[in-house]
Amino acid sequence: MGNLSDMKVSAILSALMATALITVVHAAPSKPPSGIDDDGDALQRLVINYNHTTAAAIVAEYNNALHNSNLRSNSIKAAAPVVSKDILPYCVALSPIKPVRIKIYKNQQTCDVNGFRTLWVFTAHNKKDKHHAATPACIGSASSQDSHQLFPERSECTGSIWKQEFVFYMSGKYGAENPAVGGVRETTERWIADNEKRMLMYPYYDGKIHWWTDGYQVGYRSRWRLASDREMTILRAELPKHAAVNNGVSVVPPPNAATQWCAQDLVAAYNWGAIVSTPNTVPGTVHPYFQSDATRDECAHLVPKSFIRMARVNVDGFIPVEIMIDNKVHAAVSIKADTPIIAAYVRIALQESLRTGAPLPVVVDPAQSDLIITVVAGTIAVIGGSAAYQHPI
Numbered sequence: 001m002g003n004l005s006d007m008k009v010s011a012i013l014s015a016l017m018a019t020a021l022i023t024v025v026h027a028a029p030s031k032p033p034s035g036i037d038d039d040g041d042a043l044q045r046l047v048i049n050y051n052h053t054t055a056a057a058i059v060a061e062y063n064n065a066l067h068n069s070n071l072r073s074n075s076i077k078a079a080a081p082v083v084s085k086d087i088l089p090y091c092v093a094l095s096p097i098k099p100v101r102i103k104i105y106k107n108q109q110t111c112d113v114n115g116f117r118t119l120w121v122f123t124a125h126n127k128k129d130k131h132h133a134a135t136p137a138c139i140g141s142a143s144s145q146d147s148h149q150l151f152p153e154r155s156e157c158t159g160s161i162w163k164q165e166f167v168f169y170m171s172g173k174y175g176a177e178n179p180a181v182g183g184v185r186e187t188t189e190r191w192i193a194d195n196e197k198r199m200l201m202y203p204y205y206d207g208k209i210h211w212w213t214d215g216y217q218v219g220y221r222s223r224w225r226l227a228s229d230r231e232m233t234i235l236r237a238e239l240p241k242h243a244a245v246n247n248g249v250s251v252v253p254p255p256n257a258a259t260q261w262c263a264q265d266l267v268a269a270y271n272w273g274a275i276v277s278t279p280n281t282v283p284g285t286v287h288p289y290f291q292s293d294a295t296r297d298e299c300a301h302l303v304p305k306s307f308i309r310m311a312r313v314n315v316d317g318f319i320p321v322e323i324m325i326d327n328k329v330h331a332a333v334s335i336k337a338d339t340p341i342i343a344a345y346v347r348i349a350l351q352e353s354l355r356t357g358a359p360l361p362v363v364v365d366p367a368q369s370d371l372i373i374t375v376v377a378g379t380i381a382v383i384g385g386s387a388a389y390q391h392p393i
C-alpha cells in the first residue's frame with residue numbers, strides 16, 4: 001500500500017483535533033448565557049470570501065485547456081459530463097444575524113441568499129438507496145423566524161410552524177436497519193437550540209460547548225467548502241498539468257444500479273497515501289472489504305472486473321487514478337505523483353467524480369496537508385479535515 005499509511009494520518013488528525021478542542025474549551029464562556037449562544041462571531045469568521053469572478057475565470061481556463069488540447073481524441077472531446085440526479089449537493093448557509101442558525105439549500109453549490117452566507121456543502125442521496133442511503137431526513141422552514149430545521153428519520157415534516165422544503169436520504173446505517181445497508185459516508189452533528197427554532201451543522205463543531213443540544217450524527221456522502229483566494233492561486237498554477245492528464249480520461253456514468261453500487265465501493269477501496277509514477281493496475285479485492293461490500297450491494301459479479309488503474313499516462317509527473325469496472329472509467333482524479341496526500345480526501349474527490357461524470361484535478365496545498373483543492377462541477381472546492389474547517393486560510 002502507500003508510503004504514508006492511513007493510520008499515521010489518523011494519528012496526525014487526532015493530534016490536530018485535540019489541539020482544536022483545547023482552543024475551543026479555553027474560549028468557552030464560564031457560565032451559561034441567558035438563552036443566547038456567544039459563538040456567532042467565531043462562526044462568521046469561518047465563512048470563506050469566495051471570489052466568484054476569479055473562480056469563474058480559473059474554471060474557464062481549465063475547461064479551455066481540457067477541450068482544446070491536441071492530445072484529446074475526438075471521441076472523448078464529444079463527451080459531456082453527466083451529473084447525477086440521484087445524488088445532489090446541499091449547501092449550508094449561515095445567518096447574518098445572531099443568535100446564529102443555518103439554512104440548507106437543495107441542489108446548490110453556493111448559497112449566498114438574503115444575507116445568509118455559504119458555510120459548507122455536503123452531497124447526499126436525493127432518492128432512497130436501499131444499500132447506501134435508506135433513512136430519510138426532512139428539512140422544514142419556518143418563515144416566521146427565518147430558519148430551517150432538520151428532522152432526522154422522518155420523510156415528512158409539515159406541521160405546527162414548519163413547512164416541508166425537501167427530504168434527502170442519510171448515508172449509512174441507522175437504528176435497527178438491516179445488514180443490507182452500509183456504504184460510504186461522512187458525518188456531521190446536527191445541533192438545535194431554542195426549542196428547535198434554530199439549528200447548526202458544521203464539520204468538527206462541538207455544539208455542546210456553546211450550549212447547543214440534541215447532537216445527532218447526520219450521515220451524507222461527501223463534503224467540501226469553498227476555496228479562499230490563496231487556495232485558488234495554488235490550484236491555478238497547477239491546473240494546466242491536470243488538464244493535460246484529464247484530457248485523455250473519459251469518465252462515463254455507471255450503466256445500472258449494480259455498477260453504481262460497485263463503483264462507490266471501489267472508490268472506498270482506494271487507500272494510498274501517495275501514488276508512485278509507475279503504471280499499476282490493482283484489483284478492487286486489494287481492499288479486504290470490497291468483496292463483502294459488493295456482495296451486500298448485489299454486484300459481486302462485477303468484482304472480477306473491478307480495478308483501480310494508476311499512472312496510465314504521465315505528464316511531467318502528474319498522473320491519473322481511474323476507478324474501472326468492465327473496462328469503463330466511472331471516476332477519476334489527476335494527482336501529482338510521489339507526493340504525500342491523505343487517501344480519505346482522494347476518496348471524496350473520486351466520489352465527486354463519480355457523481356459529476358468528470359475527472360477531478362486534485363491539488364495539494366504545500367502549507368496545509370489536511371486538505372486538497374479541486375474543481376467540482378465548476379466550483380473551486382476544498383476537501384479536508386479539521387484544519388480545513390476550523391482554521392481556513
Ligand SMILES: *[C@@H]1O[C@H](CO)[C@@H](O)[C@H](O)[C@H]1NC(C)=O
Pocket residue numbers: 051052053054
Ligand atoms: C475578485 O478578484 C478580482 C480580481 O483579482 C478583484 O478585482 C475583485 O475585487 C475581487 N472581488 C471581490 C468581491 O473580492
